[in-house]
C-alpha cells in the first residue's frame with residue numbers, strides 16, 4: 001500500500017531533498033508550504049509527475065493544517081522560520097511559527113488519527129554550556145536563542161502527544177545542514193557578499209566559531225534510515241558529522257572556490273556572530289552511528305561541496321570573474 005507522507009516545509013532546502021527520497025521509495029507526498037522561503041522549482045518535477053501534491057498554506061492556520069492532514073500516514077514537520085538571527089529583532093516569530101504551529105500539527109494529527117511524526121529540531125536546544133561533543137542524554141537543555149526555545153517547546157509538545165495520545169515520534173536535532181538548494185546560512189551569505197563586492201568579505205564575529213556541518217543528502221538519508229530501524233515510541237537522535245570547521249576556514253574555502261583570491265577577509269570581532277549565536281557546537285553522533293548509518297561527507301568536505309554547488313546554482317563564477 002502506498003504510504004501518504006505530509007512534509008511541512010517540503011518546498012524548502014532540507015524538505016525538498018527529503019521528498020526526493022520519499023518519492024523514490026514510492027511514497028505519495030503532500031507538501032504543506034507557504035513558499036515564504038521555499039521554492040516550487042525544488043519540487044516541480046514531483047508535482048508534474050503526480051508523485052507529490054502541493055497544499056500552499058500556512059502552518060499557523062489550524063484549519064489549513066487540518067485540510068492537509070486528511071488521509072496522511074506520517075508527518076515530517078520541517079516548516080519553521082529558518083533564520084535564528086531574526087529573533088534578535090522580532091520576538092514572536094519563533095513562538096508563532098515554531099511553538100504554536102507545532103501545536104497545530106500534533107493536534108491535527110490527533111484529530112485525523114495520524115500515528116507518526118518526524119520533527120526537525122536543532123543542536124541549538126543544547127545551549128552554550130553543553131559538553132562537546134554533546135550527547136542526546138545531555139540536560140538540562142537551556143537554549144539561548146528564541147529559535148532554540150521554539151525547537152525545545154516543539155520537542156516538548158511532541159513528547160507530550162506521545163505520552164498522552166500514543167503517537168510515535170522521531171525528534172532529530174540537526175547540526176548545521178548545508179548543500180545544494182541552500183537558501184540561507186553562512187556559505188550562502190559569504191557567496192552573496194562576494195558577489196556584491198569581490199574585494200572584501202565581512203565575517204560576523206572573530207571567525208573562531210567552530211561548528212559541525214552535515215551535507216543535506218546525508219541528513220535526509222539519516223532521517224529515513226533511523227526511522228526504518230528505530231522503533232521506540234519516542235526516538236531522539238542527533239544528526240551531524242564527525243568533526244567541526246571554523247568560520248575562518250569556511251571564509252577561506254569560499255574565497256578560494258569563488259576565485260575571489262584578492263578578497264580581504266574582515267572580521268567584525270567578538271566571539272559570536274550575533275546575540276544568541278552559539279560559538280562552539282558539536283553533536284555526539286554515536287547513537288546515529290549505532291544504527292549502521294554513517295555520513296558521506298565530513299564538515300570541510302561538505303563545505304567545499306556546498307560552495308561549489310551554490311556558486312554553480314547561483315551562476316556566480318562567470319559574473320564574478322568577468
Ligand code: NAD
Pocket residue numbers: 008009010011012013014015032033034035036037038039057058059060077078079080081082097101120121122123174175176177178183
Ligand atoms: P527552509 O527555509 O529552506 O525550509 C523551511 C520551509 O518551510 C520553506 O519551504 C518555507 O517556505 C516553509 N515555511 C516557513 N514557514 C512556514 C509556515 N508558517 N507555513 C508553511 N510553510 C512555512 O529551511 P531548512 O534549512 O530546509 O529548514 C528546515 C527545518 O530544519 C526547519 O525547521 C529548521 O528550523 C530545521 N533546521 C535546519 C537547520 C539547517 O542548518 N538548515 C539546522 C537545524 C534545524
